[in-house]
Amino acid sequence: MYVYYLEGKDNSADSINGLNVNTLAGGNKVVSFSGKYSTKKDYLLAEFDIAGSQYTSSPGSQAIAIAGEDNNGSGGWVQNIFTQRSPNINTTVGYAGKIKLSSMLFKRNTIIAATYKRVNSSFRTFGNPFLVRDISGVDLNITQNIFKKRLKATAIVKYNVTGLKDSKNLTRYTLQGGFNIVANFPRYPMLRLSYIPNFQQLDTIQIQVNTFNFNTVYNFRTGKVKHTLTANWLMQDAQSQFVKGNFNVNSITVANTIQFKNNVSAGASYNHCITNSDFTGSVEIKTFEANGGAIFFKRLVTKAGLNYNLAVTQNKLGGFAEASINIGKNLAFKVRADRNVFTNYATDNTLIVKPSFNEWLLRTTLNILW
Secondary structure (H helix, E strand, O other): OEEEEEEEEOOOOOEEOOEEOHHHOEEEEEEEEEEEEEOHHHOOEEEEEEEEEEEEEOOOOOOOEOOOOOOOHHHHHHHHHHHOOOOEOOEEEEEEEEEEEEEEEOOOOEEEEEEEEEEOOOOOOOOOOOOOOOEEEEEEEEEEEEOOOOEEEEEEEEEEEEOOOOOOOOOEEEEEEEEEEEEOOOOOOEEEEEEEEEEEEEOOEEEEEEEEEEEEEEEEEEOOEEEEEEEEEEEEEEEEOOOOOOEEEEEEEEEEEEEOOOOEEEEEEEEEEEEEEOOOEEEEEEEEEEEEEEEEOOOEEEEEEEEEEEOOOEEEEEEEEEEEEEEOOOEEEEEEEEEEEEEEOOOOOOOOOOOOEEEEEEEEEEEEOO
């Protein structure tokens, strides 16, 4: 078992445009416990994570005690977290937890897992400010491997509820299921098939989204040249009680990449996407791209290409060039330039035609690893 402690504080002297924001400053303490237990050969594996937090707003100000509570303030944070009682209106305490049970059977070819998680509305941690709170959920997962793990099938069920607090006006229920099948046999294309239905209910409003995806990848050689062929078909359908909220998407992508022995590569791709919705009607977009690249001195990676986008009321012709280089073991620098020409034109249903325009884009990125 492991015990973790995290403490963070806002700078109470911060100001925005000369306006003092001391009242927004806060202090955060989090203590968590995690552990794991497994039987022989992982027939049963149990894992847990439990955390408690205390958040104090305006820690430098005078705390106002809650009637009937001892004003422990920040000094009694251990007692506050373990009893889950807020001593004053400046302080909130919360909890979060996750429990997972899994089992590996039949020489690890069958994996069954169940997870329960809960984060209450007042749990806060500076370590993850974007954490979704006030949520509870259950995940079930079954994976079966056959033919020496060349064929893998997975079935999932996820159920989440947000807005658990009685004071909240809206409660959202999300139910997601589906399956995923992957076949990867030597000398044959890799195949992946998935279907994921998703149902959401926000009080009396219901939304259902069904997603189907088929993907294949085939690697082969012709002499000293390596080919990678990929194809993807995505189909999505959504039904909603919102006004003009229904839509469906059909998208097909095919691509081919050629890798030569002298670190030179070339590729081309085509995408055809048709979207139908109650709001925009039918929209068809075709995209073509061709590119090539090379590696110099084992450090400098270059790539350039052209792309053409054809839509109902707009065409885009673009080109790009990019280069990246690794400097030592800790630095990586990348620069990319794009040139795009947009042409807008009218159709029978077009009321307003936007003017055509051109654009230049220059982007640089510096990554530092330590």
